[in-house]
Amino acid sequence: MASSEELHKRRTAAVARGVGSVIASYVDHAGGGTLTDVDGREWIDFASGIAVTSVGNAAPRVVEAVQRQAERFTHTCFMVAPYESYIAVCETLNTLTPGDNEKRSALFNSGAEAVENAIKIARHATGRPAIITFDHAYHGRTNLTMALTAKNMPYKHRFGPFAGEIYRVPVSYPFRDGGLAGGQAAAHAVDLIEKQVGADNVAAIIIEPIQGEGGFIVPADGFLPTLVTWTRATGATFIADEIQTGFCRTGTWFASQHEGLVPDLITTAKGIAGGLPLAAVTGRADLMDAVHTGGLGGTYGGNPIACAAALATIQTMHELDLCAAARWIEATVLRRLHDLAVRHPEIGDVRGRGAMLAIEIVAPGTLTPDPATTAAVSAACHRAGLLTLTCGTYGNVLRFLPPLVIDESTLHRGLDILEAAITGR
Structure with missing residues (x-):
């Protein structure tokens, strides 16, 4: 060796x-x-x-599931010849994610791809262009997600120009904003959105319930619920990026649950499949189904081996x-x-x-x-x-x-x- x-x-x-x-x-x-x-x-x-x-x-269940699936078939592309495990993962996500409303899911390869598709869905469903992101945010390395990501080096440096209609506002950062109450911090962000973007132009707010690459920033209590309330009042979409926080990582299945949030759309990846590449967008059925047939997908999205691994991973999380x-x-x-x-x-x-x-x-x-x-x-x-x-x-x-x-x-x-x-x- x-x-x-x-x-x-x-x-x-x-x-x-x-x-x-x-x-x-x-x-x-x-x-x-x-x-x-x-x-x-x-x-x-x-x-x-x-x-x-x-x-x-x-993990033993994941290894067994991968081996078993690989012996049956490794790929057909769900958009060409579908299979049950893709459906089963979507059913599981629709049940696990916050809220008892009717939901739909779509599967992709990476967290960045899930974020891009969540933005596509929000824009298509609302007919609006503007996306609100936050200081210290990290949402990926593709062109659109680099625009959403705050930090220049190493993620954005000399890779522009980036996608447009992305607007950044302050996040609640208790250690650095003097312990500003969550509701006050959200009110400040909302004021900037309304003055500089216009509520009627906003397709979505996207935020990590706990910011990851930006510094594991936990917003003050009330910050996230206030943003959700604003999106409900204005017709914007609230997207929770739970790519790093999801699947038991923060002590609940999803970090949104700590304050009882029910996101309109939720993006997941990372811990979903025990190390295999898989990502998802899950959300309100009316939003997810607003997109025309063929508007969502990808050659490898929801690969059968990754789906088998995800089902085994989630079962392991329940059992342990x-x-x-x-x-x-x-x-x-x-x-x-x-x-x-x-x-x-x-x-x-x-x-x-x-x-x-x-x-x-x-x-x-x-x-x-x-x-x-x-x-x-x-x-x-x-x-x-x-x-x-x-x-x-x-x-x-x-x-x-x-x-x-x-x-x-x-x-x-x-x-x-x-x-x-x-x-x-």
């Missing part, structure tokens, strides 16, 4: 430089909260493939009660992070829900971002065998996304490495 060093040389010669990786070690096998590289080194996994492998990297597991992870990790924050004033904020948690690192006693210290802490974690990710508009947030099946011993070993990295830098 080739070593990581040998593989890295091959990668440099074969893979485009624009495709980055967090570590230079190459994985041989993974599962149960750890990765093992080709050199035999074990890594504790606080990344989960960016919130994808919530049920683990090789991974919502409860996420809440246990939250209680365990937050206790350790708050203790660290007391002893280390550079930790300006501890936040998140479920197994979607973060610390924001600043110059002590200020709101000044400290990306250098953040990068140094993350690098120290990597040297000690803990896989961590940074994020945030300012590059000063360490985020923690352990798989929901991680055991207590592995979780605490990872937190011990994190504590040593912060204390010993």
Whole structure:
């Protein structure tokens, strides 16, 4: 077997430089909260493939379902020769997502593709052009989703011009907006929308209930419900981008449920299929069915192997009660992070829900971002065998996304490495 060093040389010669990786070690096998590289080194996994492998990297039900489906057929294209598993995934999503209203779903390949299609549906159904997005938002890397995404480097830099009729307004960011009440923050955003865009022009508001790449920002209570109320009053569509927050990650099936929200449309991907590429738009039947036949689809969307994996993943989540597991992870990790924050004033904020948690690192006693210290802490974690990710508009947030099946011993070993990295830098 080739070593990581040998593989890295091959990668440099074969893979485009624009495709980055967090570590230079190459994985041989993974599962149960750890990765093992080709050199035999074990890594504790606080990344989960960016919130994808919530049920683990090789969950038994998922492996079995994939093998079974691959033996039957790998592809026909649902738009050409349909099959039951696509329907079953849609039925499951219609039941699982918030609200008891009649719903429809459509399946795609990636989160960005789901977002693009949600925008298409909202514009088609409302006959309006304008889309409202938020500061610190991340919605993908395609042309339209880059326009929705806030951060320039590395996601947007020199890739324009971008899609039009995209308007950005402030989000509730309690650590940086002085703890402004959620309703007040939403009122400010709505005022800008009405003055600068016009309510009658707005097809949709799209927002992550907890912002992901933007810094794991949890808006103040009342911010999201106020936006929903405004969309109901104006005929705009409320799109919840639950690509990172969905499927038990925040301690409920979907983060929208923490405040009782029922989005008009909800986009999902990442944790939906145990590591296989699958995404979806689920929403009100009248909106979803407004699009003409043939207006939605894609060659690989709802691939039968990915659908089989999704059904097995969701079954695993039910059987193992991974919502409860996420809440246990939250209680365990937050206790350790708050203790660290007391002893280390550079930790300006501890936040998140479920197994979607973060610390924001600043110059002590200020709101000044400290990306250098953040990068140094993350690098120290990597040297000690803990896989961590940074994020945030300012590059000063360490985020923690352990798989929901991680055991207590592995979780605490990872937190011990994190504590040593912060204390010993």
